[in-house]
Amino acid sequence: MSAAALKMTYREACKQAIRDALLADPRCFVMGEDVGKYGGCYAVTKGLLEEFGPERIRDTPLAENGFTGAGVGAALAGLRPIVEIMTCNFSLLALDQIMNNAATIPHMSGGQFAVPLVIRMATGGGRQLAAQHSHSLEGWYAHIPGLKVLVPATVEDARFMLAAAMADPNPVLIFEHVVLYNAEGELDPAVTAVDITHAKLRRPGRDVSLVTYGNSLPKCLAAAETLAADGVEAEVIDLRVLRPLDMTTIAGSLSHTRRVVIVDEGWKSGSISAEIAARLAEDALYELDAPVVRVCSREVPVPYAAQMEDAALPQVAAIVAAARRLVRP
Amino acid sequence: MSDKIHLDRAHLHQQYRQMLRIRRFEAKCVELYQAQQIRGFLHLYDGEEAIAVGVMAALEPRDAVLATYREHGQALARGVPMRSLMAEMLGKREGCCLGRGGSMHLFDRERRFYGGNAIVGGGLPLAVGIAMADKQLRPGAVTACFFGEGAVGEGAFHESMNLAQLWQLPLLFVCENNLYAMGVPLEDSEAETQIWRKAQAYRMAAEQVDGMEPVQMEAAARRAVARIRAGQGPVFLEARTYRFRAHSMFDTQAYRTRDEIEDWKQRDPIERLRAWMQANHQLNDDEAAAIDAEVLAEIDDAVAFAEAGTLEAVEDLERFVLMDEVVQEALR
Numbered sequence: 001m002s003a004a005a006l007k008m009t010y011r012e013a014c015k016q017a018i019r020d021a022l023l024a025d026p027r028c029f030v031m032g033e034d035v036g037k038y039g040g041c042y043a044v045t046k047g048l049l050e051e052f053g054p055e056r057i058r059d060t061p062l063a064e065n066g067f068t069g070a071g072v073g074a075a076l077a078g079l080r081p082i083v084e085i086m087t088c089n090f091s092l093l094a095l096d097q098i099m100n101n102a103a104t105i106p107h108m109s110g111g112q113f114a115v116p117l118v119i120r121m122a123t124g125g126g127r128q129l130a131a132q133h134s135h136s137l138e139g140w141y142a143h144i145p146g147l148k149v150l151v152p153a154t155v156e157d158a159r160f161m162l163a164a165a166m167a168d169p170n171p172v173l174i175f176e177h178v179v180l181y182n183a184e185g186e187l188d189p190a191v192t193a194v195d196i197t198h199a200k201l202r203r204p205g206r207d208v209s210l211v212t213y214g215n216s217l218p219k220c221l222a223a224a225e226t227l228a229a230d231g232v233e234a235e236v237i238d239l240r241v242l243r244p245l246d247m248t249t250i251a252g253s254l255s256h257t258r259r260v261v262i263v264d265e266g267w268k269s270g271s272i273s274a275e276i277a278a279r280l281a282e283d284a285l286y287e288l289d290a291p292v293v294r295v296c297s298r299e300v301p302v303p304y305a306a307q308m309e310d311a312a313l314p315q316v317a318a319i320v321a322a323a324r325r326l327v328r329p
Numbered sequence: 330m331s332d333k334i335h336l337d338r339a340h341l342h343q344q345y346r347q348m349l350r351i352r353r354f355e356a357k358c359v360e361l362y363q364a365q366q367i368r369g370f371l372h373l374y375d376g377e378e379a380i381a382v383g384v385m386a387a388l389e390p391r392d393a394v395l396a397t398y399r400e401h402g403q404a405l406a407r408g409v410p411m412r413s414l415m416a417e418m419l420g421k422r423e424g425c426c427l428g429r430g431g432s433m434h435l436f437d438r439e440r441r442f443y444g445g446n447a448i449v450g451g452g453l454p455l456a457v458g459i460a461m462a463d464k465q466l467r468p469g470a471v472t473a474c475f476f477g478e479g480a481v482g483e484g485a486f487h488e489s490m491n492l493a494q495l496w497q498l499p500l501l502f503v504c505e506n507n508l509y510a511m512g513v514p515l516e517d518s519e520a521e522t523q524i525w526r527k528a529q530a531y532r533m534a535a536e537q538v539d540g541m542e543p544v545q546m547e548a549a550a551r552r553a554v555a556r557i558r559a560g561q562g563p564v565f566l567e568a569r570t571y572r573f574r575a576h577s578m579f580d581t582q583a584y585r586t587r588d589e590i591e592d593w594k595q596r597d598p599i600e601r602l603r604a605w606m607q608a609n610h611q612l613n614d615d616e617a618a619a620i621d622a623e624v625l626a627e628i629d630d631a632v633a634f635a636e637a638g639t640l641e642a643v644e645d646l647e648r649f650v651l652m653d654e655v656v657q658e659a660l661r
Contacts, residue, residue: 027466063488065484066453066454066492067488067492069451069489070492071458072454072455073443073454073455073457073458073459073460073462074458074461074462076459077458077459077463079461096448096451096485097451097454097455100448105436105444106649107650108426108436108444109429109434109438109649110428110429110430110436111649111655112426113436113443114655115652145650146651148651169653169656
């Protein structure tokens with residue numbers, strides 16, 4: 001990293017990315033609840049109303065299905081909307097428009113209409129927001145053909161994934177983890193773009209692969225530190241994109257570690273971790289020297305009380321324990 | 330295009346011909362369904378033709394149209410070629426959506442026909458967004474969104490009403506109130522059965538129209554479209570109508586009486602226009618016979634075209650799930 005590295009929060013990186021998109025294309029606009037006068041529930045769009053005006057930073061009524069569908073329609077007819085849904089729990093009110101329209105119209109119309117739409121939403125637990133504001137639903141969306149699902153875990157991805165999403169002709173969902181908004185990172189001035197097709201190696205290691213995304217990435221990196229002190233070299237793979245999944249990078253890591261722990265803040269049943277495990281079983285079983293292990297959220301609505309919330313979500317200690325069991329059974 | 334109807338002979342014949350095309354197309358669909366050449370769900374428009382035909386007469390090529398799963402009539406009246414519609418019914422590659430959409434999902438980019446939507450109320454938020462885009466990119470263009478009275482129970486309806494009026498969008502809402510949401514009568518499902526009043530509650534200009542009366546329907550649509558084009562915000566039309574056939578092909582119609590259906594058939598919009606034109610010397614027997622023959626010939630041609638059509642290769646099943654390929658081709 002060069003000396004001119006720029007320090008920035010994840011929140012600021014999201015904002016700069018949106019600002020870039022607005023400056024780059026007059027067809028781009030932001031729409032959602034409290035994105036304007038309030039500055040965004042998580043303050044991501046703070047200041048953008050003053051710079052771009054109410055037509056391009058558009059406050060909406062509390063009508064997730066209505067304004068998300070309007071985003072789909074605007075994309076169909078030539079605009080490049082960025083729809084913000086305050087939390088992914090609210091996105092369930094817009095699921096009809098996301099799944100039945102955005103994800104189906106291109107295929108159903110025989111390729112006549114594209115839906116170049118970006119939907120950003122906050123995801124995840126860890127801030128004591130309780131069961132209706134803390135879920136991780138990105139794995140659900142990754143089930144749906146026609147969508148792309150991005151899960152930026154670093155300041156760099158928060159800063160540059162949006163541009164790639166805006167250039168993509170498909171509906172792209174970006175899940176920003178609420179715990180990460182305050183995270184600080186350094187931006188390498190040499191990096192001005194990222195892809196939205198590949199998983200990325202975040203820490204090399206030889207003994208076990210920790211495959212993860214979102215706010216579980218810093219947890220896995222912390223776990224790898226702890227394991228290293230113990231002589232266990234964990235490799236950390238950041239998925240970055242849940243749909244389409246980059247199985248090649250995962251398989252590449254497994255080919256030398258031969259052991260894998262998948263860490264996913266979603267519930268274990270029917271999760272993206274289940275999908276990865278299934279694909280490994282189908283395509284890479286003989287690469288593995290041990291069964292796939294998963295560390296996921298407990299199968300409960302995320303509770304408010306801190307000790308209960310901690311117990312519900314994947315934590316560093318559990319990741320360390322899982323990796324140790326795999327490496328030294 | 331003028332906001333006044335010119336009741337000249339040619340225009341009246343055109344409207345009559347359009348309604349007849351729809352009626353005959355639907356009859357042919359029933360025949361092909363019974364022959365198992367058309368499968369899946371099939372929802373027919375008989376009785377409601379005056380609405381689609383009246384509204385389309387007020388629209389221009391730059392305008393956008395959205396409809397429901399009962400949209401053969403809107404597609405035909407909008408000018409989607411009958412050949413491509415019939416081929417779509419038969420699941421052929423020559424269909425407007427390569428045979429992937431079928432009866433409920435007719436799309437035509439060239440004519441700005443944004444579907445066919447099989448989710449009740451699902452098209453309304455899309456219409457809001459298309460009108461937003463048009464306001465910026467195609468000033469003066471109008472989006473016409475058709476839906477049934479069943480849709481007004483959906484949240485999407487209320488959210489869309491509010492957004493359209495709040496943002497003063499160039500949007501025409503056309504509620505085809507045929508009195509039954511599948512089998513549930515309007516009075517059993519809505520506390521307020523005067524649907525246009527719901528739009529008024531959003532401070533939207535709203536009007537109730539006799540959807541069985543072609544001239545009144547067209548006149549109302551022209552007034553509405555003129556107002557929208559003039560930048561005066563969205564307009565809501567409630568067209569009172571009736572479907573002569575069952576909801577779909579799997580409906581015993583236990584929820585309504587034969588007498589009621591027969592009563593409404595006395596108000597058949599096609600018969601009504603023909604009788605009026607004949608009484609006012611706007612249509613003679615030769616002209617009526619000629620129109621009839623033209624329509625029948627068009628139907629025969631469309632069926633022949635569709636039957637001779639090909640099937641999309643199953644190797645292309647995953648094509649257009651993502652649109653990267655299409656966009657790259659467009660750039661090439």
